[in-house]
């Protein structure tokens with residue numbers, strides 16, 4: 007069977023979603039429900055950022071849907087004055103897949119966490135990504151189980167002492183960006199909860215991307231894993247660790263931009279002093295490289311202790327989406343031969359009793 | 361009455377006609393079982409024979425029986441695949457208990473099936489396969505064709521492989537390929553014996569192998585060789601005629617349960633004017649529903665083969681949230697995995713059709729065998745008070761109607777509905793009086809368009825209910841002003857916000873139950889011809905055929921028995937309690953350990969005699985006849 011050439015890569019993620027000319031305000035995206043996360047939870051800032059970001063898309067609010075699984079962050083849909091479903095643990099990508107496939111006029115967002123997306127729902131996440139369903143997946147990574155009160159998660163660092171690991175976790179964690187790239191994700195980004203500007207930029211690109219877009223959001227849980235990302239929030243520390251990814255620009259960081267990223271002998275990437283590497287040998291960031299190895303190498307620059315953390319867009323490539331193609335097949339079949347129920351039921355071999 | 365076949369006869373196909381005078385025996389019915397190695401093409405052979413019987417106008421019922429392994433070791437008992445067809449000149453109810461004729465393509469097929477053949481039955485064997493090695497494979501110490509172990513049967517020894525190879529000698533086909541056509545030789549021989557029309561099979565073969573014309577011709581040649589073998593050799597002295605059945609007038613086709621179910625879903629989409637999304641994961645014996653529906657995209661059907669059972673139902677529920685008809689199909693193990701999402705469907709009150717083609721359990725159980733042991737799972741297999749309506753088809757053709765009925769309930773009451781088919785109806789086939797689509801029920805739905813808050817606030821309350829059906833409004837994303845959030849947490853009555861209020865929860869639990877309890881289902885009809893029966897036999901699902909056939913036999917002996925069959929298992933028909941108490945004795949045969957009986961005893965506090973068998977095979981009419989006869993004798997003796 008040959009795939010239909012749909013000429014889709016030129017389409018944007020929101021192209022089939024109705025827009026409005028009326029200016030929108032963040033306030034309109036707030037539901038009447040009292041937000042009930044713990045004081046100081048990173049989820050608040052992300053909620054605010056998204057509520058101020060959505061009006062910039064100019065979409066009809068009723069055509070936006072948030073679907074979540076289970077976990078602290080999964081309460082998100084209740085606080086949005088859009089359509090929404092707070093579903094069951096890990097299953098949001100599958101529910102969103104059914105919705106996005108049948109409703110191209112909706113902008114469908116999945117809100118999930120490190121446990122929801124990478125543990126109980128890992129299977130659905132990777133398959134949504136490989137299918138490239140037109141979904142925006144916001145993965146709130148606080149590296150802990152919050153809702154169940156403090157067990158280690160699949161992104162917790164090895165040795166982590168939690169309620170369920172009094173002697174320290176012996177699990178090797180996932181790197182969500184590496185995992186998403188391994189699952190053929192066409193868009194992978196990362197941002198910090200506290201970085202409103204950086205998060206907004208990644209969200210904007212994700213929304214416009216046609217296909218699955220994963221955005222890993224480092225989110226602080228002050229109750230059970232406080233300060234997990236403090237080293238990325240302290241100005242001096244952050245400068246040493248955060249590697250901002252800007253398309254078309256050489257990748258460099260450090261208080262004076264004195265560090266940079268270069269290639270290693272065997273196809274990987276490494277960080278070093280620009281003085282040692284040489285300006286010309288710095289890698290120029292290009293998220294559109296089709297080989298996932300590049301984004302993967304970027305994702306491996308940092309270790310579990312967040313020594314080097316690239317933020318921004320790791321990968322942004324175009325590939326046909328599952329939902330566009332599934333709809334195209336239905337359309338093609340209907341154009342070729344509209345369904346005739348009586349003819350179908352009658353079939354070819356009949357006999358008549360008089 | 362007369363019949364006419366509209367089989368698609370291709371050019372170059374002409375009817376074979378008999379000339380040798382044989383003794384023609386007129387029969388009312390016959391049961392033929394084709395048995396061979398799973399690689400021998402027995403399902404195809406049986407299927408074709410069935411189509412010939414259908415084209416001829418007989419009533420018929422079929423029972424395929426095949427191993428779970430795709431290709432079990434050749435020539436072994438586990439590798440035996442069989443197909444039984446029962447055809448008659450009157451309306452029959454089952455594929456038959458015992459074959460009058462067994463076609464055994466090898467020793468394993470003989471050994472696996474001989475116990476079912478009644479004394480005096482006919483056995484046609486392919487002698488070419490009865491060599492030492494094949495006999496040893498199934499522990500035959502001596503060749504049963506040579507010792508006297510088959511003396512009670514009428515045995516016809518036919519060297520089918522050799523004869524087929526001989527007939528195809530000039531085709532240029534290799535020996536091995538030629539030998540593979542022996543199933544068509546067998547079909548040709550049986551077609552001659554039973555005066556079956558042949559054009560349909562020849563046309564079928566040419567179409568099936570359209571891309572390999574030499575293979576098509578070889579199969580046609582083998583088929584004819586079998587036919588001529590019967591005609592010219594004197595090995596067979598008698599042929600048989602089974603006149604067309606006197607079925608209600610109309611146009612018929614042959615249909616299997618799974619195909620009928622798939623067509624029912626297509627029709628449900630058309631009658632509700634909704635796009636259909638089937639979210640599913642392949643599983644025996646439900647995969648054919650996916651295969652069939654994937655061919656009908658031109659009816660606005662999307663088939664999503666998900667990464668697992670959970671994602672299949674998740675996608676169906678997501679589609680339902682968006683206003684499509686969401687359907688998921690599976691077997692018992694898949695229902696176990698889908699339970700949580702069914703619960704979410706109950707909580708979010710979205711329409712969803714959940715198809716369970718039951719198979720032998722527990723766990724992986726018997727994938728290719730039938731059972732009806734998922735009833736209690738369907739009723740109770742979820743956390744919390746989680747009622748879902750349950751329907752079950754009685755026959756292969758009924759799968760079409762039951763799909764429409766499941767959809768009606770799902771859409772009208774905004775609820776997941778469980779449709780319990782099983783391996784026997786799914787793979788079995790029978791003639792189907794093709795419905796006139798203008799007579800199909802209208803399943804159209806209305807979506808919410810305006811905010812509905814009773815307080816005049818202009819808000820939309822997602823859990824506001826229709827006072828009659830208790831269904832909540834179906835407000836689709838994309839509808840301005842109706843933005844709302846739903847989910848698995850308990851909802852406040854009406855408004856639909858999260859609520860942990862104790863009284864609200866109690867109320868919502870009762871409301872969800874009341875909604876399902878209040879679903880309108882037709883009253884149970886009782887077949888009690890003279891109104892004097894004291895014993896009622898009550899069944900559900902695929903046992904309809906054997907129960908009905910057994911009841912006929914009992915009545916033919918002059919013993920009255922009443923029969924009733926449930927298509928709605930939740931809620932049960934309103935008159936069921938009354939029906940149960942109006943008989944002295946109620947017997948419920950089930951292919952489980954008494955699941956319906958348990959429900960009936962609990963609900964109606966009435967005595968029920970449960971008759972159970974969980975062998976992976978449908979009941980035999982003969983077995984039930986014995987059970988019913990004994991019960992009637994006991995009851996009348998008192």
Ligand code: SF4
Nearest residue numbers: 043044047078152227
């Ligand atoms: S437990 Fe942690 S993640 Fe959950 S709401 Fe509280 S602070 Fe936020």
